[in-house]
Amino acid sequence: MAEVKDTKAVEKTPLFGKEEKQLIYDPLFDNNPITIQVLGVCSALAVTSLVYPSLVMAVAVVFVCGFSSLFTSLLRNTIPKQVRLIVQLVIIALLVTVVNFVLKAFAYPVYKQLSVYIGLIITNCIVMGRLEAFAMANKPWRSFIDGIGNGLGYGAILVLVGVVREIFGKGTLFAGSGIDMMMIGPSEDYWINTMATEGWQTMFGWYANNNLMVMPAAAMFVIAIVIWIQRARNPKLVDIS
Amino acid sequence: MDNKKIYGFVLIMTLVVAGVLAVLKEATAGLVAQNEEVFNKRAILAAVSEPIQQSGEIMVADLSDQEVQEFFASNVKQMVLDAEGGIVEGAMAIDVDMPKEKKKEAASRQFPLYEVNLDGERYYVFSVIGNGLWDIIWANIALESDMNTIAGVAFDHAGETPGLGAEIKDNKGWYQQFYKKKIFRDGELVGVNVRKGGAKDDWDVDGLSGATITGDGVTDMIYNGLNAYESFINEKRSELGGTSMLIQQ
Numbered sequence: 112m113a114e115v116k117d118t119k120a121v122e123k124t125p126l127f128g129k130e131e132k133q134l135i136y137d138p139l140f141d142n143n144p145i146t147i148q149v150l151g152v153c154s155a156l157a158v159t160s161l162v163y164p165s166l167v168m169a170v171a172v173v174f175v176c177g178f179s180s181l182f183t184s185l186l187r188n189t190i191p192k193q194v195r196l197i198v199q200l201v202i203i204a205l206l207v208t209v210v211n212f213v214l215k216a217f218a219y220p221v222y223k224q225l226s227v228y229i230g231l232i233i234t235n236c237i238v239m240g241r242l243e244a245f246a247m248a249n250k251p252w253r254s255f256i257d258g259i260g261n262g263l264g265y266g267a268i269l270v271l272v273g274v275v276r277e278i279f280g281k282g283t284l285f286a287g288s289g290i291d292m293m294m295i296g297p298s299e300d301y302w303i304n305t306m307a308t309e310g311w312q313t314m315f316g317w318y319a320n321n322n323l324m325v326m327p328a329a330a331m332f333v334i335a336i337v338i339w340i341q342r343a344r345n346p347k348l349v350d351i352s
Numbered sequence: 353m354d355n356k357k358i359y360g361f362v363l364i365m366t367l368v369v370a371g372v373l374a375v376l377k378e379a380t381a382g383l384v385a386q387n388e389e390v391f392n393k394r395a396i397l398a399a400v401s402e403p404i405q406q407s408g409e410i411m412v413a414d415l416s417d418q419e420v421q422e423f424f425a426s427n428v429k430q431m432v433l434d435a436e437g438g439i440v441e442g443a444m445a446i447d448v449d450m451p452k453e454k455k456k457e458a459a460s461r462q463f464p465l466y467e468v469n470l471d472g473e474r475y476y477v478f479s480v481i482g483n484g485l486w487d488i489i490w491a492n493i494a495l496e497s498d499m500n501t502i503a504g505v506a507f508d509h510a511g512e513t514p515g516l517g518a519e520i521k522d523n524k525g526w527y528q529q530f531y532k533k534k535i536f537r538d539g540e541l542v543g544v545n546v547r548k549g550g551a552k553d554d555w556d557v558d559g560l561s562g563a564t565i566t567g568d569g570v571t572d573m574i575y576n577g578l579n580a581y582e583s584f585i586n587e588k589r590s591e592l593g594g595t596s597m598l599i600q601q
Contacts, residue, residue, distance in 0.1 A: 160514045191358040198365060205369050209376065216380035219387035227511065280515060286522065298525075322562060325515030 126252070134256045138264030144237045145268040146338045147348060151237040155269055156330040158228050160280065163288040165273035167225055168232075169266025173259055175206045176238050180258030183246040190247075199242045200233070207232045224287060237265050272333045280324030296320070390417045392446055393424050398506035399492035400468050400475050402531060407470040429467040435459050437583030450481045450490055463580055468494070475503050476588075480577020485565040487511035489520065489573060495535070499588045502544070505530045507570070517566035529557040535574075541582060543575035 144150045159165045179202045183190075190198050211229055214222035222229075232238065241261050246254040277284055282296035295303040295318060305318045323329050342348045394412065397404065397420065401412040415423065432443035435458060445464030453461045466477040474497040481490040487510035494503040505527055507520040519526055529551075533544050537555055546567035548559040559567040578585070 164514070189361070191361055194358055194362060197362070201365060201369055205372065208373055212376050212380050216383040216387070219384075219391055223391065325513075325562070 127256075131253065131256050134253065135260040135263065138257075138261040139267060140264075140341075141345065141348065143264045143268060143341075144240075144261050145265055145334065146341055148237075148240070150240055151235050151265050152334065154228070154231055154235055155265075155272060155334060156327040157231075159269055159272040159330050159333075160276050160325055160327075161286055162270060162273040162277050163285050164225055164228060165269040166266075167221055168228055169262070169269050171207075171210050171229055172232055172235065172238070172265055173262030174210060175203060175232050176241060176262035176265075177255055177258040179203045179206055179238055180241055180246040180254040181251055183242045184249060184251040184254035187247050195247065196239075196243075199239055203238050203242075204233050235265075237261055268334065268337065271337065272330050275333050276324045276329055279321045280329065282320050386417075389446065390420050393420050395506050395508060396428070396446075396466050396477050396479075396492050397423065397468075399477050399494040399504045400470075401506075402504045403468075403470055403473070403475055403494075407473070427469050429469070431465045431467065433463040433465055433581065433584055435461050435463075435580075437581070437587070445479075448479070450479055451488060454481050454488065461580070465581070465584070473497065478578060478581050480573050480580075482569050482573025482576065484509050484512045484520075484569045485517050485563070486513070489566065489569055491570075491573065491577070493530075493574065493578065495585075497588075498592065499585045500534050500536045502530050502533045502535065509566075512563070512566055516560070516562040519560050519563060520566060520570060523560070526558070526560060533557070535578060541575075541578060541585070543571065543578055546571045 138144055142148070145152060145155055154168070158168050179199070182202050183199055186198070207229065210232075211222070214225070214229065238258075241258055245257045249257070274284065277286065278294055282294050282301060284290075284292040284294055293301040295301055295305065295315065297306045298304065299306075303315050303318075304312050305315045307313055307316075321329075394415075397412045397415075404410055404412055430445035432440040432445050432448060434440055440462060443462070445466055448462050448464040450464075453463075464479045468475040468477060475494050476497070476499070477492050477494045479490065479492055481488060483489065489507065489509040489512065491505055491507045493505050495501065496503045507527055509518060509521060512518040512520065514522075521527075530544060534554065535541060535543055542555055545556045546559050547556040548564050548567065550558050
């Protein structure tokens with residue numbers, strides 16, 4: 112009987128209404144998994160030295176987070192409470208392995224670059240956190256949106272940190288992908304040439320890449336600055352955590 | 353919920369998941385094997401990308417998978433050498449698994465060798481393997497037909513730090529330093545030295561800041577790797593007429 116009621120409720124409310132929008136916006140800003148809940152920081156430190164791996168990682172996490180929430184929510188009334196964590200872990204591991212296979216078959220160079228990082232999604236606290244906190248208690252569609260939203264919130268910070276670290280650490284953007292933009296560095300290949308002897312570029316003669324930015328510790332500083340800015344703009348957030 | 357139901361649920365879940373993954377693995381196995389082969393062939397061609405570009409204005413990186421296969425079939429002769437330098441009959445160099453060879457005893461190792469033919473000009477590509485900071489590193493080194501001048505290198509690694517050790521693969525400006533370097537010094541095979549603090553002579557290249565151990569690994573890998581091919585290299589050098597070569601170096 113309960114299931115019949117469920118489907119009726121879904122038909123009445125719009126498929127993508129105000130609440131669903133909230134599920135996407137919240138983790139992007141005011142309830143961001145990295146800056147507010149401080150989850151998934153480990154991988155955020157490890158993969159963000161370049162933008163391109165961060166981006167692929169973000170897409171993979173959005174996929175895994177979204178679909179593991181969907182499947183967990185579909186099974187939420189069948190999963191025995193005693194083994195629910197194991198079941199969630201198996202669902203996540205299954206999806207991560209699927210991502211690995213797909214990359215291996217259709218984007219082999221990317222797979223070669225990222226294989227270790229992709230496997231590490233299994234240990235990402237955000238994914239399992241959402242399954243425990245949301246998908247086990249909500250309907251499939253909303254859980255799916257919630258998973259996607261949290262994946263995006265994680266991905267947004269990852270890409271942001273990646274952009275800062277790559278520009279200031281290496282002077283490039285999207286290195287390793289097809290685009291590979293040369294931003295700032297000591298040769299004519301770069302957009303800003305620090306060795307230039309004439310024109311507006313000469314004012315960057317003092318500039319050198321910051322090697323600290325390449326190290327994982329730099330991500331800590333960048334994330335801390337993001338947290339600082341976010342909380343300074345919205346004092347409500349200060350007391351939450 | 354009683355235990356029987358839990359066991360039942362876990363059993364069914366495991367079977368379903370295992371089934372899905374098994375089907376997926378089988379379905380993608382062909383594609384994966386093909387990708388691996390093309391990936392390895394690209395790595396070989398990357399070592400001779402400079403001569404290839406000069407001979408026909410082709411960029412190796414722009415070749416499609418199909419074109420890589422065709423180029424390989426028409427221009428590359430594959431050989432496998434044993435530890436004594438003799439040719440192993442019927443073996444294909446591309447099938448040699450370098451990490452596996454590294455684990456074998458020195459006497460039973462096999463060494464892949466590629467002879468690349470570009471408009472009559474011959475290049476020899478040697479596969480070498482060594483240790484970086486975190487994990488193995490490997491490279492394909494192309495020599496010109498004088499068996500002394502490096503025509504190009506292509507490095508790769510299993511787990512060096514992005515931005516530091518991983519620069520051996522990513523930093524074009526760095527690995528291009530190897531181009532036209534000599535591996536013989538006064539008739540002795542010395543390889544190329546990655547020197548911390550900057551190159552001092554013609555057999556040195558600049559080290560990478562923050563990646564000293566990876567750089568040392570590259571030095572050792574080139575020296576040990578090329579030494580394994582020494583009898584083949586010396587044979588080719590004496591064919592060229594040893595006296596003129598000795599005078600040059």
